[in-house]
Amino acid sequence: MATEEKTFSDFKLNKQLLNAIADMGxxxxxxxxxxxxxxxxxxxxLFGIAQTGTGKTAAFVLPIxxxxxxxxxxxPRALILAPTRELVIQIDREIKELAKYTDLRHVxxxxxxxxxxxxEEIQKGVDILVGTPGRVMDIYLKGELVFKQLKVMVLDEADRMMDMGFMPQIRKFLEVIPRKRQNLLFxxxxxxKVVTLSEEFLEFPERIEVTPQATPAKLVEQKLYYIPNFLTKIxxxxxxxxxxxxxxxxxIFTKSKEHANNIFKxxxxKGKGETRVLHANKGQNSRINAIDSFKDGEVRTLVATDVASRGIDVSSVSHVINFDVPVIYEDYVHRIGRTGRANNTGTALTFCNPAEKYHxxxxxxxxRMQIPVEDLPANLEILPTTKEERQKINKEIDHQKRRENPGFKGAFHEKKERKKDSPYLKALNKKKKSGNRKNKRRR
Structure with a gap:
């Protein structure tokens, strides 16, 4: 017998919330x-494990x-902490949509x-505060925030928070907020490190996992291109x-601001449609405007560093391109999760040079899957690797081999050893030693 599909009414949510949900489609x-x-x-x-693009924000905002x-x-009676400005803004926007028929105040x-x-906004009164840990703590230390009425605390994208070094600030929050509260971690x-955090933060949590951890969205088709160098990637x-x-x-995701700026230029x-670039050196208004223009369809291509990989919620992104392979491996899941959202299909392409094969x-x-490898287009101009880039790639490969095998000495060391063992160098060294002995005798 088939189980009946649940609706939002089954959760006994009030009319104001149900109307807002209906308005959002x-x-x-x-x-x-x-x-x-x-x-x-x-x-x-609650300890929730869910990939990006699964409706996770509404999952904790609605019950709050x-x-x-x-x-x-x-x-504030609810505090939601998120790792990046973009994600904070995204969560706040969803609260605005879902709370529009209530008088709840959110900042x-x-x-x-x-x-x-x-x-100034906080001083007017706030029921739900959303923020990055650093800024919330700064305002608290200025004496502008009181947490005595706090009932619920949420840590969203906890894995990213750990990567960004927010653990000390989160521990400070746990010292100043009421012990009797509900904790939610996603x-x-x-x-x-997230498991360790959950043990410190949660009390007898209910763990829910809607997909195996680090599983890419099912609606995302993944492809991998092996490419020799930066110019051929371009x-x-x-x-x-x-x-x-x-x-x-x-x-388009890149590993550095330099790559992002070069791709943008x-x-x-080349006139490939309206393009914006997004990275940490861009001012906050510039970043917000870039994301809004992208959402509204005014911008075709957004070039970004990982600062944006978890803060863009656009349902119709056709492609994510990993111009550089991420070295924080969980970020791959978050990057490609920018497409294939809200039941739309999407494609994620990854460009990989010889040093990135390791990652x-x-x-x-x-x-837990092999990314299908695509052939390069037959008409693609494959340019030679510059000497500088070749040296960087070889150095990185040596570093990777040394990481896997601490006894590995590296290509440079081996080249030095080969030179040292060459018959010519042996004869030269012998001649030098002989000359040194003669000079000593003369003295």
Missing amino acids: FTKPSPIQEKAIPRILAGQD LMKIKYAQGND CVYGGIGPKTQI SATLPD NLLGELLADEETFSRVI FLSR IGKIQKII
């Missing part, structure tokens, strides 16, 4: 929402809105801009983006 809860909402409403601590119901007092705070305006991957990018119909809305010069192997272990 949600018809049935996603698996993470179906599992998390009843448990959070029941007051349980239901529990605190209406505006009350001046101090988001983050770095990159002065705290004055954010503090993560797309499950490294050991050529391939140009070839692919020439197909404007297929590559309609694209996010190339695409702007691809590690990523494939984490996602």
Whole structure:
């Protein structure tokens, strides 16, 4: 007998929330929402493992809105911490949509801009505070935040928080907030440090896992290209983006601001549609405008470092291109999760040079699958690798071999040894020693 599909009404949410859900076009809860909402409403601590793009934000926002119901007092009763400004803004926007028929007050705070305006908003009264750990702690230390009324605390994207070194600040929060509270922790991957955090942060948690940890979204088709160097990667990018119909809305992820800027210049010069670049050196308003323009369809291509891999929620991204392979392997899941969202299909392409093959192997272990390898287009111009880039690649490969085998001495060392053992050098050294002995006798 088939089980009846759940609806949001089954969670006994109030009319205001159900109307907001209907306005957003949600018809049935996603698996993470179906599992998390009843448990959070029941007051349980929760450890949720769910890949990006699964409706995770609504899974904790809806029950929080239901529990605190209406505006009350001046101090926050729910605190949501997220690792990046982009993700904080995204969560706050979802709260705005879901709480629009209530009088609940929400404020988001983050770095990159002065705290004055954010503090003024908090002083008006706040029920739900969303922020990055650093900025929330800064405002607390200024005496502008009181946590005595806090009932719920959420750590979203906990794995990324650990990667970004937020653990000391989170421990400080645990010292200043009420002990009697509900704790919710969400993560797309499950490294050991997140397990350690969950043991410190949660009390007898209910663990829910809607997909195996670090599983890429099912609707994302993955492809891998082996490419010899940076310039050939640029050529391939140009070839692919020439197909404007297929590559309609694209996010390109890079490992550095330098690569992001170079790709942006190339695409702007080649006229590959409206392009914006997003990285840590860009001002906050510039970053927000770039994401908004991309969401609205005014921008075809967004070039970004990993600062944006978890903060962009756009349902119609056709392609994600990993121009560089991420060296924090869980970031691969978060990058490609920017496409294949909200039941739309998407494609993730990864460009891999010889030094990045090592990282691809590690990523494939984490996602428990082999990424299908694609042939390079027949008309692609494959350029020679520059001497500087070849040296960098060889140095990185040596470093990888040494990491796997501490006894490995490296290509440079081996070359030195070969030179030392050559008959010519042996004869030369013998001659030098003989000359040194004669000089000593003369003295």
